[in-house]
Every structure is written in C-alpha cells, then in structure tokens.
Amino acid sequence: MNAPADPFGEALAHVAERLDVPYPDRAEILDELAADLEAAYHAFRERGLGEADARDAALREVSLDPADLAALADVHRPAARRALDRLPARARALAEPAALALPFLALLWLLSAEVPLVLFLREGGAAVALVLALGALALFLELRRFFVWFVLRDHGPAALAEDTPAPLYLAAGAALAGLGGTALGYHVLLARWESGLLSPEALRAGLREPLACAVTGFALATLTVLLHGALASGLSALRVPRRKTGGP
Amino acid sequence: MTAQREARGSFLVLVALKDGPKHGYEIASFLRERSGGFFSLSFGALYPILHRLEREGLIAGDWRDLGPAKRKKVYRLNHRGEEALASERERARALAGALARLLGEAG
Numbered sequence: 400m401n402a403p404a405d406p407f408g409e410a411l412a413h414v415a416e417r418l419d420v421p422y423p424d425r426a427e428i429l430d431e432l433a434a435d436l437e438a439a440y441h442a443f444r445e446r447g448l449g450e451a452d453a454r455d456a457a458l459r460e461v462s463l464d465p466a467d468l469a470a471l472a473d474v475h476r477p478a479a480r481r482a483l484d485r486l487p488a489r490a491r492a493l494a495e496p497a498a499l500a501l502p503f504l505a506l507l508w509l510l511s512a513e514v515p516l517v518l519f520l521r522e523g524g525a526a527v528a529l530v531l532a533l534g535a536l537a538l539f540l541e542l543r544r545f546f547v548w549f550v551l552r553d554h555g556p557a558a559l560a561e562d563t564p565a566p567l568y569l570a571a572g573a574a575l576a577g578l579g580g581t582a583l584g585y586h587v588l589l590a591r592w593e594s595g596l597l598s599p600e601a602l603r604a605g606l607r608e609p610l611a612c613a614v615t616g617f618a619l620a621t622l623t624v625l626l627h628g629a630l631a632s633g634l635s636a637l638r639v640p641r642r643k644t645g646g647p
Numbered sequence: 648m649t650a651q652r653e654a655r656g657s658f659l660v661l662v663a664l665k666d667g668p669k670h671g672y673e674i675a676s677f678l679r680e681r682s683g684g685f686f687s688l689s690f691g692a693l694y695p696i697l698h699r700l701e702r703e704g705l706i707a708g709d710w711r712d713l714g715p716a717k718r719k720k721v722y723r724l725n726h727r728g729e730e731a732l733a734s735e736r737e738r739a740r741a742l743a744g745a746l747a748r749l750l751g752e753a754g
Contacts, residue, residue: 427720428694428698430710430717430718430719430720431670431671431694431719431720432690432694433717434670434671434672434713434717434718434719434720435670435671435672435690435719437713437717438670438671438672438673438719439672442672442676460690461672461690462689462690462691463690463691463694464691466691467689467690467691467692467694467695470691470692470695471694471695471698473695474695474698474699474702475698
C-alpha cells in the first residue's frame with residue numbers, strides 16, 4: 400500500500416479545529432508543527448523505524464493536548480479579546496454590542512444631521528424606507544463581520560461560518576427595491592401627466608424625485624459590495640481558508 | 648503551566664539557542680540529549696514558550712523554505728535574549744553554588 404501524500408494532514412486538521420488562535424498566527428503554528436512532525440519522522444526513520452511506526456512515533460512526540468492548545472491560545476490572544484476578557488461578564492455583554500453599534504449609529508447620525516440628504520431621501524417616497532432597511536441590514540452584517548474578524552480576531556469555526564453571501568443578496572434587494580420605487584414613481588407621474596393635471600414645475604419635480612429611490616438603493620448596494628470585497632481581501636491576506644460561496 | 652515551570656522552560660530554550668539558531672524539534676532534541684534526558688520539554692510546552700519569548704523580543708523566528716508549500720521556523724537569540732540568558736545563568740550558578748555549600752555543610 401502506498402504511503403498517504405500528506406501523512407500528517409489529518410492530525411494537523413484535527414489541531415486546526417481545536418486551536419483557538421487567529422489567523423495568520425494559526426496558519427504559522429500549523430506550518431511549524433508540520434515541519435517539526437517531518438523532522439521527528441525523519442529522525443525516527445534514521446533510527447530504523449518503518450514508515451508507519453515512524454509516523455506514529457512522530458505524532459506521539461509532537462502532540463498537543465488541550466492544556467497546550469489553551470496555553471498557545473493565551474499567548475496569541477488578540478489585545479481586544481484580552482481587554483474584553485478582563486471585563487465582568489455583564490459589562491462584556493454590553494461592551495461587545497456597543498462597540499459594534501457605534502460606527503453604525505455614527506453613520507446614521509451623520510446621515511440624519513445632513514438636512515439635504517434627509518430631504519433627498521424623502522423625495523424617494525415610501526419605497527425609500529424599504530431600500531434603507533435592506534441596505535442598512537446589509538451594511539450592519541458587514542460591519543459585524545469586520546468587528547468579529549478584524550477587531551476581536553475571532554477566526555473560530557462559528558465566526559467563519561458567517562462568511563456567506565447574505566449581505567450581497569440584501570444589497571441586491573436594496574438596489575432592486577430602489578429601482579422598483581423609481582419605476583413606481585414614474586408610473587404615477589405618467590398617469591398624472593396623461594390626465595393633464597401636471598404643471599411644468601410639477602413635471603420637473605416629478606421627473607427628479609423618483610430618482611432618489613434608485614440612487615439610494617444603488618449607493619447602499621455599492622457600499623455593501625465594496626465592504627464585502629474588502630473583508631474578503633482582508634481574510635485572504637490573513638491566510639484564512641475560504642469556503643466556496645455563491646453570490647448574486 | 649505554573650510560572651516556575653514556564654520560567655525554567657524559558658531558561659532552557661535560551662540555553663538551547665546559545666550555540667546558534669534551531670527549529671522546534673532541534674531545541675527539544677538538544678535539551679534532551681545534552682542533559683542526558685534530565686531536562687526535556689514536550690512540544691506542547693515548547694511552542695507557547697517559544698512564541699511568548701518571540702513576542703517579548705528575547706528571540707526571533709525566521710522562516711526558511713523547505714520546498715513547495717513547506718517551510719520551517721528557525722529561532723535565534725537576539726541581544727535582549729543574550730542579556731536575559733546571562734542574567735539567568737548568573738542566578739543558576741549562584742543557586743547551584745548555594746546548594747553545593749548547603750549540601751557540603753549538611754554532609
């Protein structure tokens with residue numbers, strides 16, 4: 400029987416699953432462990448052990464138990480998680496959502512403080528509410544990922560399971576809702592124009608106002624797509640293994 | 648790991664790197680062989696010590712390519728590490744001398 404291509408692949412995958420260390424440190428630890436396993440394997444082979452026995456002996460010698468993994472996790476714990484760990488449980492439960500919501504609330508405050516922007520949004524009519532809801536949810540999900548992956552540097556299986564195209568679908572929804580709102584606005588405008596009820600001033604305003612809905616939808620969708628791409632690039636730069644996901 | 652074990656492990660790693668750069672397996676083998684098996688560090692204990700010493704700036708790790716998608720990390724003492732080793736060596740000698748005197752008096 401041929402020897403497996405990577406005799407320590409399974410053992411390393413098992414360590415990777417249990418190692419609570421952020422990337423790229425996690426990838427470097429696995430590389431280091433792989434090199435030491437190889438070195439131990441060759442040392443046992445030189446002592447006359449067969450392939451399988453040398454492999455088993457190397458795995459026994461270069462093994463990490465749960466206490467070792469905890470010690471490694473402690474050495475590599477990111478500063479933000481250390482700071483949060485020092486807080487009492489109740490304070491931590493408040494601190495995490497607050498830190499996450501802060502940039503989002505700041506963005507909302509900036510938007511509401513800009514009166515022309517609010518007027519612009521109001522021009523879009525009721526459909527703008529749906530566009531804003533979908534776009535805000537998409538941006539919130541992206542900000543949450545940023546906080547978990549790059550501030551807390553949590554790269555555990557649960558955290559990385561959030562690497563889905565859901566925000567892209569929401570962004571597409573915001574863009575489509577924006578288009579729909581604009582189309583509806585023009586439909587109403589055309590109906591009024593056909594009935595001869597529109598003054599030239601009302602026609603000019605009517606041609607401009609529905610655009611707010613599409614512009615808002617596409618602006619939020621574009622922002623979401625850019626953030627999504629930036630987060631994906633950030634994960635790749637950290638050598639985080641990405642799972643294949645589809646997107647709209 | 649207790650603080651005492653960790654301090655002893657750190658000292659042993661600094662000693663192992665005194666003669667030149669080594670990777671993890673070489674450090675563990677060096678300690679076991681040179682001490683006749685008296686001192687040994689399991690890999691589980693070794694990695695946290697190496698990484699902590701690297702973060703504290705006492706040792707530096709350099710990656711060396713071993714071929715396609717394979718590389719190993721080789722550690723070396725830096726200036727701060729040499730100073731820490733010299734200080735620890737003095738303390739170890741003082742401790743050994745005091746113990747020898749104590750045992751001599753007792754004997």
